[in-house]
Amino acid sequence: MQQEQRPGRRTVLGAAAALGAGAVVLGGGITPAAAAEPSARRGGHGGSYQDLPVPTVIGHRGCSGSRPEHTLGSYQFALDNGADVIEQDLVPTKDGHLVCRHENDITGTTDVASRPEFASRKTTKTVDGEAHTGWFTEDFTLAELKTLRAKERIPGTRQHNTLYDGRWQVPTFEEVLKWAEEQGRKRGRRIWLHVETKHPTYFRKAGLGLEERLAKLLRRYGRAGRDGHTFLQSFEPSSLQRLGKLGIDCPKVLLLDDLPTRPWDFTEAKDPRTVADLITPKGLKWVSGFAQGIGPWLNLVIPRDKDDRLTKPTTLVRDAHAAGLILHPYTMRNENSFLPADFRRGTDPNAYGDVFAAFRTYFATGIDGIFTDNPDTGALARADFVKG
DSSP states (O other), rough: SSSSSOOOOOOBBSSOOOOOOOOOEEEEEEOGSOOOOOOOOOOOOSGGGGGSSEEEETTTTTTTTHHHHHHHHHHHHHHTTTTTTEEEEEEEEETSEEEOOSSSSTTTTTTGOOOOOGGGGGGGETTTTTEEEEEEGGGGGHHHHHSSBOOOOOOTTTTGGGGGGGGSSBBBBBHHHHHHHHHHHHSSSOOOEEEESHHHHHHHTTTHHHHHHHHHHHTHHHHHTTTEEEEESSSSSHHHHHHOOOOHOEEEEEEEEOBOOOHHHHHHHOOOOOOOOOHHHHHHEEEETTTTTEEGGGTTOOOOOTOOOOOOOOEEEEEHHHOOEEEOOOOOSSSSSGOOOOOOOSSOOOBOOOHHHHHHHHTTTTTTEEESSOOHHHHHHHHHHHHE
């Protein structure tokens, strides 16, 4: 997922396509006629993703609204507070271990900048066309990375999360798999994960291909099949296709940024298609050839106007469902600074807005799930919505 509500990490190329009109937004909600019937009022946590409650609540980097992201503490808090699925982002270490970080640049999410023994490793790298200066996981062995401690990424917004700075290490994906097994035994059901390959083309060119390492771990822990309780996601179609060719049959979700952007593997391959092309009926049919779902930026579902207010929903939900794809858009957060202007309360950007109304509005479009930094809020909102 992108770092903030606005995209901006992907290279922008091409022109934006016009969005189709859908249901009308009225008073912070959507007219009932516009809402697709929630396919899972079914509820449950069976082996198929079709058995999950809908709308599915996906803990974005765990419960990153309450704990520093991508820590075992964040994952545990998400699971304990209503998340149906827990997300991990994967990047490699120098010696080839997969660890859970939103980015390979760990400057803002660990205490590495305060560690004099690693001062000389600060460098500038170009990742997917953008220059970043800091410290990067691929320059550390796992043993070295394990000496660091995780911290809150946006302390100015989530000052309360800084209470937990230094409490947890950076987890390996294998540690998360073991944690999920343990939690599954305690709860009498397997724990669903939503796993993203980060910058797969960049890492493959660096000799640290993600997919083979991920496939090996999924097989080792019985998560490589359709009933493996694992979604696989990427912004790069070729990463999902590669996983499929490796025999990994988990449900796959193609992540989609803003309309004029291109997946980085498209840029490398000189494929001119943009996200605007991929969300057309033709593009969605192509996606359905290797994926079972899409993870669009929320503004692709309901755009915002120049005043940051919601406008009319697009036809994306209808079109994706017609192509046999589920939708897991990103990312809902409680703070005013991330919410559409329709749902903000007061003038403090870090205060919570009317997030229940925001969830209700997005749920009413017929989406199948949603990534949220606050799965406890999302679970309550889903219960209200399903109750009607």
